[in-house]
Amino acid sequence: MNINRLVLGLFGIGIAAVFFVNAQGYPKAAAEMPLIYSVTVALLSAAMVCSELLRWRAASRQAIGESEGEAVAEPTLRPRYGAAAVVFALACGYVFAITTLGYLLSTALFMGLALAMIRTVSVRFAVIATVVLVAMVCVVFVQFLGLPVPLLPLAIS
Structure with a gap:
């Protein structure tokens, strides 16, 4: 699992929530664009979190299915x-x-x-x-x- 992508997705959801809550105080016409953008960012961030969790789940199942003697090679990216x-x-x-x-x-x-x-x-x-x-x-x-x-x-x- 890529922890950076998971944290970035959660951060995106948090930022979107802040913008969504702030836009509630705007006049209706002025609030439309921030609301659209915040919902879009929240949905894309949620998709990022879900994809990472699904990858983690698939990797866990693969690791359990392999024999104990074989090592699972995970690709490493240097920061x-x-x-x-x-x-x-x-x-x-x-x-x-x-x-x-x-x-x-x-x-x-x-x-x-x-x-x-x-x-x-x-x-x-x-x-x-x-x-x-x-x-x-x-x-x-x-x-x-x-x-x-x-x-x-x-x-x-």
Whole structure:
């Protein structure tokens, strides 16, 4: 069982619950988006927790079914604390870069650098995910909610 995924899923459920409770005090129109997002995050986090528990259960059954003389080889992943620290620093820099580089350029740079650093997805998927994320945020926050998001760098705007 991947304890990190299990803890992350439980943390996601907790964060979603906090946002859900906070959104209850908003006016009805303003509460719709936070409620939708909090329920979505809670459901995805619950799915993550359930998948880890099912993997643990399947691994336990497999270990019980094998003979006592055979050792069960579990794949081990070494923690990459340095990569996590760099991605965290990139996220902090991303927050400040939005005001000067604009949302589009800073998001593309952040996602590209972060995904290259952690190397868990292919380049093709990273490009597709970045384009979809940028488009969805533009649709939701700029078009739907009408928020003044700086899309382009200050020199171009």
